[in-house]
Amino acid sequence: MRSTNRQVAVLLAILMSTLACGPSEGVARPVERLSGQAGAPGIGDSDFPLDGNGGYDVSHYALKLGYTPSSRRLDGVATIQATAKQGLSQFNLDLKGFKVGEVSVDGAAATFSRTGHELTVTPAAPLRQGSAFNVKVAYAGVPQPVVDSSNLGRYGFIPTPDGAFVACEPNGARTWFPGNDHPADKATFDFEITVPKGATALANGELTGKPQTSGDLTTFKWREAHPMATYLATATVGRFQLREGKTPGGIRALAAVDPKFTRSLDKLYKLSAEITDYWGTVFGRYPFSSTGGVIDDFTAGYALENQTKPLYGGFDPGEDIIAHELAHQWFGNSLSIERWRDLWLNEGFATYAEWLWAEHKGTGTSDASFRAFYERPAKDPIWTYPPGRAKPSDLFNESVYNRGAMTLHALRGAIGDETFFKLLKTWTSEHQYGNVTTEQFVTLAERLSGKQLDTLFDTWLFQPGRPAI
Ligand code: TRP
Numbered sequence: 001m002r003s004t005n006r007q008v009a010v011l012l013a014i015l016m017s018t019l020a021c022g023p024s025e026g027v028a029r030p031v032e033r034l035s036g037q038a039g040a041p042g043i044g045d046s047d048f049p050l051d052g053n054g055g056y057d058v059s060h061y062a063l064k065l066g067y068t069p070s071s072r073r074l075d076g077v078a079t080i081q082a083t084a085k086q087g088l089s090q091f092n093l094d095l096k097g098f099k100v101g102e103v104s105v106d107g108a109a110a111t112f113s114r115t116g117h118e119l120t121v122t123p124a125a126p127l128r129q130g131s132a133f134n135v136k137v138a139y140a141g142v143p144q145p146v147v148d149s150s151n152l153g154r155y156g157f158i159p160t161p162d163g164a165f166v167a168c169e170p171n172g173a174r175t176w177f178p179g180n181d182h183p184a185d186k187a188t189f190d191f192e193i194t195v196p197k198g199a200t201a202l203a204n205g206e207l208t209g210k211p212q213t214s215g216d217l218t219t220f221k222w223r224e225a226h227p228m229a230t231y232l233a234t235a236t237v238g239r240f241q242l243r244e245g246k247t248p249g250g251i252r253a254l255a256a257v258d259p260k261f262t263r264s265l266d267k268l269y270k271l272s273a274e275i276t277d278y279w280g281t282v283f284g285r286y287p288f289s290s291t292g293g294v295i296d297d298f299t300a301g302y303a304l305e306n307q308t309k310p311l312y313g314g315f316d317p318g319e320d321i322i323a324h325e326l327a328h329q330w331f332g333n334s335l336s337i338e339r340w341r342d343l344w345l346n347e348g349f350a351t352y353a354e355w356l357w358a359e360h361k362g363t364g365t366s367d368a369s370f371r372a373f374y375e376r377p378a379k380d381p382i383w384t385y386p387p388g389r390a391k392p393s394d395l396f397n398e399s400v401y402n403r404g405a406m407t408l409h410a411l412r413g414a415i416g417d418e419t420f421f422k423l424l425k426t427w428t429s430e431h432q433y434g435n436v437t438t439e440q441f442v443t444l445a446e447r448l449s450g451k452q453l454d455t456l457f458d459t460w461l462f463q464p465g466r467p468a469i
C-alpha cells in the first residue's frame with residue numbers, strides 16, 4: 001500500500017496519457033496494454049538493488065503457515081493482493097530458499113522461475129496497468145535465515161528448539177514468505193499459523209478468534225489491519241506465558257514470555273503499557289490497535305520493533321530498550337522510510353526517545369545524554385560516520401542511532417521545546433501509515449520553525465567530524 005499521493009499520481013498519469021494520445025494512436029493501445037513489460041527485479045533502492053520489486057504495489061498479504069519445530073519444516077500458502085503499476089508481462093517476488101509448488105495469478109496457473117532470492121512469475125495473460133490482481137504461492141521447506149557478517153548476525157525466520165524467533169530487519173521477510181520485501185511497499189496482513197499443541201504462534205496485530213485445537217495441532221489467526229513494512233512482520237512460535245489486558249489509556253495490550261523469563265512477564269506488561277500511553281502524549285495518538293512485547297529465549301541479544309509486538313531476544317529488557325522499541329511504533333512503523341539510507345529517521349528518533357524517557361522519569365536529562373556522546377574522541381564512529389546516509393555495508397552503525405539522536409537534540413536547541421514537540425506530533429500525523437524521507441522532515445522543521453535549518457541538518461547528518469555547539 002502506498003501513499004494516497006502516489007495513487008493520485010498514477011491516476012493522473014493514466015488520465016494524461018489518455019488525453020495525450022490522438023485517435024490514430026488509440027487504435028494501437030489495446031495491444032500495447034495487453035503485452036506489458038517485465039516488472040523490475042528491485043523497487044529502486046540503489047543501496048539494495050534487488051530488494052523489493054517494481055511494477056506493482058501490494059495491498060494485502062494472507063499467509064497460511066504450518067510450522068513443525070522438530071523438523072523445522074514450514075509449509076506456506078501466501079495469497080497476495082496487489083495492483084499493477086504498469087502493464088505487466090511478468091513480475092518478481094522476493095523469496096529465499098524453499099521449494100515452490102503452485103503459483104497462480106487471479107486463479108489461473110502461472111509459470112515461474114527462480115534466480116537467487118528472485119521468484120519471477122509469468123501470469124497466463126499480461127496484467128493491465130492499474131488492475132488489481134492476486135497471486136497465490138504454495139511453498140515448503142526449512143527456512144534459511146540470513147547470515148550477516150557485519151553487525152546483525154542472523155536475522156529472518158530463525159528456528160529455535162521450541163519454535164521460531166522471527167525478526168526480519170532489513171530484508172529477512174523473504175526467509176518465510178514471498179513478497180515485495182522493502183519498506184517502500186507496505187500492506188495489511190492476515191496470518192493463519194498452525195503449530196503443535198502447546199506452542200503459541202505470535203504474529204502482528206490482534207487475534208481474530210480463539211485459537212482452534214484439533215488433534216495435536218493448534219491454529220492461531222492474527223490480523224494486522226494497518227499498513228506494515230514486510231520486515232516488521234513476525235510469526236514467533238514457542239512456549240509462551242501470556243498476560244493480556246488494556247493499558248490505563250485503553251489500548252489493548254499483550255505481553256508474552258518464554259518460561260525462562262516468567263519473572264519478567266508482569267514487568268514487561270506494565271512497562272510496555274505505561275510507555276505506550278506516555279508516547280501517545282508526546283508523539284500523538286498510538287497508531288495501531290494493540291501494543292505489547294515478547295521475550296523469547298533465543299539469545300539474539302537484540303530487540304526488534306515488530307509492529308504491535310516488539311521482540312526481545314533472550315534478555316529481560318530495561319526501560320530504555322522498551323521505550324526505544326515502542327517509539328518505533330511511530331517512527332519506523334507508522335512512518336516508514338522510503339529508502340534504507342534514511343534509517344536515522346527510525347533509529348535516531350527511537351534513541352532520542354530513550355533520552356526523553358529518562359527525562360520523563362527523572363533519571364537523567366536529554367542534555368546530559370547529548371553531552372556524554374559529544375565528549376567522545378574524534379576517532380569515534382559518531383564523528384567518522386555521518387548518520388544521515390546509512391551505508392548498506394554498515395546500516396546499523398551506532399552513529400545512525402546516537403548521532404541521529406544528537407541531531408534531534410541539536411534541532412530542539414535551535415527551534416525551542418514548543419516548536420520541537422509540535423514538530424514531532426505534526427510529523428507523525430501528516431505521514432501516519434505512510435513513507436517518509438529526510439528531505440520531508442527538514443522541510444517540515446523549516447516550515448514549523450520559520451527558520452533556515454539546512455546548515456544544522458547538513459553538519460549533523462551529512463558531514464564527518466564533530467559539529468561546533
Ligand atoms: N531495529 C533494531 C533496533 O532498533 C535493530 C535491528 C536491526 C534488528 N536489524 C535487526 C533486530 C534484525 C533484530 C533483527 O534495536
Ligand code: ZN
Pocket residue numbers: 324328346347350
Ligand atoms: Zn531501533
